[in-house]
Amino acid sequence: KAGVTQTPRYLIKTRGQQVTLSCSPISGHRSVSWYQQTPGQGLQFLFEYFSETQRNKGNFPGRFSGRQFSNSRSEMNVSTLELGDSALYLCASSLTGGHTEAFFGQGTRLTVV
Amino acid sequence: EDQVTQSPEALRLQEGESSSLNCSYTVSGLRGLFWYRQDPGKGPEFLFTLYSAGEEKEKERLKATLTKKESFLHITAPKPEDSATYLCAVQANTGNQFYFGTGTSLTVIP
Numbered sequence: 001k002a003g004v005t006q007t008p009r010y011l012i013k014t015r016g017q018q019v020t021l022s023c024s025p026i027s028g029h030r031s032v033s034w035y036q037q038t039p040g041q042g043l044q045f046l047f048e049y050f051s052e053t054q055r056n057k058g059n060f061p062g063r064f065s066g067r068q069f070s071n072s073r074s075e076m077n078v079s080t081l082e083l084g085d086s087a088l089y090l091c092a093s094s095l096t097g098g099h100t101e102a103f104f105g106q107g108t109r110l111t112v113v
Numbered sequence: 114e115d116q117v118t119q120s121p122e123a124l125r126l127q128e129g130e131s132s133s134l135n136c137s138y139t140v141s142g143l144r145g146l147f148w149y150r151q152d153p154g155k156g157p158e159f160l161f162t163l164y165s166a167g168e169e170k171e172k173e174r175l176k177a178t179l180t181k182k183e184s185f186l187h188i189t190a191p192k193p194e195d196s197a198t199y200l201c202a203v204q205a206n207t208g209n210q211f212y213f214g215t216g217t218s219l220t221v222i223p
Contacts, residue, residue: 004156006156033210033211035213041215042200042213042214042215042216043157043200043202043211043213044213045210045211045212048210056210058210090156090157092156092211101147101159101162102147102159102211103159104149104156104157104158104159105156106154106155106156107155107156109154
């Protein structure tokens with residue numbers, strides 16, 4: 001059974017640019033959540049999508065957005081990148097998002113210069 | 114406010130020296146408490162889910178327990194390959210997001 005796949009694994013962008021990250025969940029999983037991980041803050045919740053709808057949202061600015069497609073694949077977009085957006089972005093998939101385990105991808109390491 | 118605190122931040126053990134990691138939480142109605150292991154440069158790997166006080170789960174040298182306010186991850190006779198960061202997360206009854214602690218970095222010395 002294939003795991004959660006995130007692409008790309010590494011990304012270097014310049015301040016002010018935008019970026020799109022992709023996440024393919026485990027087959028059959030309908031919930032996809034995104035997290036930002038930094039050394040100082042740990043894992044912080046960005047948002048969760050379920051059946052193409054955003055179901056929960058964390059405390060991040062509107063520059064962070066996402067979407068989910070009918071095949072449950074999800075994308076996350078960050079516009080007007082700032083140096084502080086440099087982080088490991090993790091995607092987690094679960095069957096329903098509630099009361100079930102979440103399985104994480106390897107993450108996308110974003111560096112903003 | 115829902116919150117998760119893990120202690121200690123870092124722990125160094127000799128191979129075979131058993132110990133426990135702590136995860137204390139405040140949440141408005143616990144749906145589940147989750148333990149993950151994270152190796153450098155990788156995503157967290159799921160270990161256990163605990164749902165109610167008194168519950169225990171075991172896997173190889175790891176045993177997780179849950180009370181109404183905290184969870185412990187007991188590591189018995191650890192080996193160097195157990196070295197990793199161990200993350201604790203809780204999920205509240207309201208909403209589906211996970212609240213993560215900042216983790217305990219475990220180093221097991223041969």
